[in-house]
Amino acid sequence: MVKNKMEKIIELKRSDGTVVRYVKLSERSDTGQSNIFLVKNPDGQEELLKMYLRDKFDSNEDLELKEKGAAREIKTLLLAKEQGRDDLPEIINYGIVEPGFMDPLPALLMKPIKGKTLDQVINSKDHNPTKEEFLKLSREIGSPLTWAHNDASTKQIFHRDLSPSNIIIRDLDKKAIVIDWSASRFGSGETCVNTQAYDNLYYTAPEVRNGRKVTAATDVYSLAKVLQCYLIGKDKFERTYNGSPPKEAFSDLNLPSNIIDNLFKATEEEPENRFKSIDEFVSALNEDTSLTTLKDNKLDIYKEIIFYDKEKEIISKYEKYGSVIGSLIPPSLLILKDVFSDGKFNASHLALYGIVGFLGALFGNILSF
Numbered sequence: 001m002v003k004n005k006m007e008k009i010i011e012l013k014r015s016d017g018t019v020v021r022y023v024k025l026s027e028r029s030d031t032g033q034s035n036i037f038l039v040k041n042p043d044g045q046e047e048l049l050k051m052y053l054r055d056k057f058d059s060n061e062d063l064e065l066k067e068k069g070a071a072r073e074i075k076t077l078l079l080a081k082e083q084g085r086d087d088l089p090e091i092i093n094y095g096i097v098e099p100g101f102m103d104p105l106p107a108l109l110m111k112p113i114k115g116k117t118l119d120q121v122i123n124s125k126d127h128n129p130t131k132e133e134f135l136k137l138s139r140e141i142g143s144p145l146t147w148a149h150n151d152a153s154t155k156q157i158f159h160r161d162l163s164p165s166n167i168i169i170r171d172l173d174k175k176a177i178v179i180d181w182s183a184s185r186f187g188s189g190e191t192c193v194n195t196q197a198y199d200n201l202y203y204t205a206p207e208v209r210n211g212r213k214v215t216a217a218t219d220v221y222s223l224a225k226v227l228q229c230y231l232i233g234k235d236k237f238e239r240t241y242n243g244s245p246p247k248e249a250f251s252d253l254n255l256p257s258n259i260i261d262n263l264f265k266a267t268e269e270e271p272e273n274r275f276k277s278i279d280e281f282v283s284a285l286n287e288d289t290s291l292t293t294l295k296d297n298k299l300d301i302y303k304e305i306i307f308y309d310k311e312k313e314i315i316s317k318y319e320k321y322g323s324v325i326g327s328l329i330p331p332s333l334l335i336l337k338d339v340f341s342d343g344k345f346n347a348s349h350l351a352l353y354g355i356v357g358f359l360g361a362l363f364g365n366i367l368s369f
Helices: 060-065 069-082 118-123 131-150 216-232 234-240 257-265 278-286 331-340 347-362
Strands: 009-014 019-030 034-040 046-052 091-097 105-110 115-117 167-170 176-178 298-308 314-325
Touching: 009 105, 019 046, 069 091, 069 105, 069 131, 115 118, 118 167, 118 216, 118 234, 131 176, 131 216, 131 278, 216 234, 216 257, 216 278, 257 278
Parallel strands: none
Antiparallel strands: 009 019, 009 091, 019 034, 034 046, 046 105, 091 105, 115 167, 167 176, 298 314
């Protein structure tokens, strides 16, 4: 029972049948689907209590039999605890709360995680992720998803609601923890009647919104959208581009082009055109590559051009270094020295020089003469 607000007491009938009184210290979140409170147990230890407002259960037995949001999250976290996962919230207990003014509500007790949501990290003023931080994040978010898809249970578990607000960066070790599994689904199913109200439509795969079959590619889509947001910032991702940034939005980042290409492959509209698994996607992001970008991995090409007058006497000699994108170097640029070193400079050479300059400008090469 939830007592009056002055007392701030929540009574929970736990899974073992015991009734325990918790002191409510503060409210952490209210999404309309659940309330999360920081509470103190009878031993004086702090715990997180999550009450599910949309799910109705009459007893703990009823909770265990059904596969609604609360039951899905509880079962997922119990599996994670049994298998020693530290990248999901640690469940302490679960049970039923009887508010008195409404039907009994399922509730979950978890160990508090000290840290910031990825949403808060992205919105911080000093957010400027490096390639190494980006790749580390992709691996850490990908790990619990891969576990849920492949190893957690006899049925695959799909999160379906991944977003920056559902990821916590733990203070202790800066590790990413994937939270809020209440929208998850056990098994894919050919169709899914969607009764879940998703608050993260920028990140939710089209098949989830449309009630179609979900697969591992569903979470691939959401992970890629989260990573896109992490790179360019929430304001650009959500407000400027409405969750669908073009490739040009990433042009100023020091990231190999294969990373950007893989992020966009992972967010294809049709699931069959994406990566088939989280592991395949994360591996593609993290593989070594020699591909370059507009700002990273530039090569310095030595250019030596000698101009002659009609009597073949040297008028001037220019030696400079220019930054040229390694993967886009026009091959003809490398023969400029040979073209002009034969002691002749005529109209055909000038034309070739003009073509090379045009190609350089076309591919973003910076040539300084």
